[in-house]
Amino acid sequence: MPNIYFDHASTTPLHPDVLAVMVDIYQGPPGNPSSTHSFGRTAKRHLTQARDRIARIVGCHPSELMFTSGGxxxxNTALRGTLDALRHAGKRHIITSSAEHHAVLHMANRLEEEGYEVTLLEPDEDGIISPGKVRGALREDTAIISLMYxxxxVGTIQPIEEIGAAAKEAGVLFHVDGVQALGSIHLNLSELPVDLMSFTAHKINGxxxxxxxxxxKSVPFQPQILGGSQESKRRAGTENAAAAAGFAKAVELANEHFEQKGRHMSLLRETFIQGLEAELGSSAIAINGHKERTLPHIINISLLGADTETLLMNLDMEGIAASSGSACTSGSLERSHVLKAMSLPPERLNSAVRFSFGLGNTLEEIEYAVKKIATILNRIRIKV
Ligand SMILES: Cc1ncc(COP(=O)(O)O)c(C=O)c1O
Known part of the structure; x- marks a missing residue:
């Protein structure tokens, strides 16, 4: 049986060049980047170079990047760190959306319990948050807007520049969860109207x-992890220099293969959708998310008349790994909070599967998956 991984939006395989960089450092001498002896200085050099290399590609100053444990x-820290710093400015209002990752939503819930006021904007049926809605939600006491790129x-790309412009005009901080954007959208942070952006290495083969x-540079921020003076006193704890070097390598590889990857992902997407339409008929499927403002490698598709869990189980039995949405919601029978926020009708909500492509995926795998999906559907679908 094949082993086909179509869940790259959840996590990605480690690129062999990234692994090589990390193994090299792990096999080398020990070193704490904060130690002043030569061992420490070597570790510090790995860390500094990693920060410089990532900063160059995302277009910011290295001092503006703080390493964390992930997205x-x-x-969490983007919200807490800025709100704590603005505590005495009387700013108690947060704007975010109901389609955010739980890393933002659950923190927003917590902040609400602590007395902050949260406006949850609803996306439209394509998953877009309109800049007009953001403008309409702004208040005198709004501290921060937090939205994902x-x-x-569903892969929908938000109008970050327009929303950022509205935030700037209002003097409100703008945090963007850029976890899925890194490596798939060219970023130039020095020009984007964004104050904070989150990244993680494992979505880009790191x-x-x-x-x-x-x-x-000028964003108010209060450290959340206290201890040593690491990360310019913004996040205490011994840094993982090998992982940072691996992260930098992954960012560079993504940058180097940007166009090529984009073309390959678009080809996989087109082949997948056309194949499913040919096998099942176009009225039997519905693509969830925006048709144009989307990343090619993420396809959220409703296979009408089938049930998400049954589909995922059957796909798994055929050696195909896909997902019902974010990793934290799958495993439970909860329907995707994102698709719910997009107000999709129940038949689309209950039959949605996310396929996300990446490193190593081939046209042959797509063709195999299309055939298997057709077979599975014939077997399990309630005729509609
Ligand atoms: C948009 C988005 N934000 C945040 C996260 C969390 O990132 P991490 O898994 O590195 O904590 C994810 C991962 O699923 C994500 O897709």
């Missing part, structure tokens, strides 16, 4: 357990 920590469940938070 969740970056999202690319939705991890290691799990490391990410970064971009914190613009």
């Amino acid at each position: 969740t920590e970056s999202d 690319v939705n991890n469940e 290691p799990q357990g490391i990410g970064a938070l971009y914190i613009g």
Whole structure:
């Protein structure tokens, strides 16, 4: 049986060049980047170079990047760190959306319990948050807007520049969860109207357990992890220099293969959709998310008349790994909060599967999957 991995929006295979960089450092001498002896200085050099290399590609100053443990920590810290810093400014209002990752939503819930007011904007049926809605939600006491660049469940790309312009005009901070954008959208943070952006390495063939938070130079920020003076006193704890070097390598590889990857992903997407339409008929499927403003490698598709869990189980039995949405919601029978927020009708909500492509996926795998999906559907679908 084949082993086909179509869940790259959840996590990605480690690129062999990334692994090589990390193994090299792990096999080398020990070193704490904070130690002043030569061992420490070598570790520090790995860390500094990693920060410089990532900063060059995302277009910011290295000092504006703080390494974290990943996207969740970056999202949590972006909100907490800025709100704590603005505590005495009387700013108690947060704007976000109901289609965010739980790393933002659950933190927003917590903040609400602590007395902050949260406006949850609803996306339209394509998953877009309109800049007009954001403008309409702004208040005198709004501290921060937090929205994702690319939705991890449907691939929809948000109008970040327009929303950022509205935030700037209002003097409100703008945090963007850029976890799914990194490596798939060219970023130039020095020009984007964004104050904070979250990243993680494991979505771009880097290691799990490391990410970064971009914190613009003049952005008020209060450290959340206290201890030593690491990360310019913004996040205490011995840094993982090998993982940082692996992260930098992954960012560079994504940058180098940007166009080529985009073309390959678009080809896989087109072949997949056309294949399903040919096998099942176009009225039997519905693509969830925006048709144009989307990343090609994420396809959320409703296979009408089937049930998500049954589909995923049957796909798994055929050696195809896909997902019902974000990793934290799958495994439970909960329907995707993103698709619910997009107000999709129940027949689309209950039959949605996310396929996400990446490194190593081939046209042959797509063709195999299309055939298997058709066979599975014939077997399980309630005739509609
Ligand atoms: C948009 C988005 N934000 C945040 C996260 C969390 O990132 P991490 O798994 O690195 O904590 C994810 C991962 O699923 C994501 O897709």
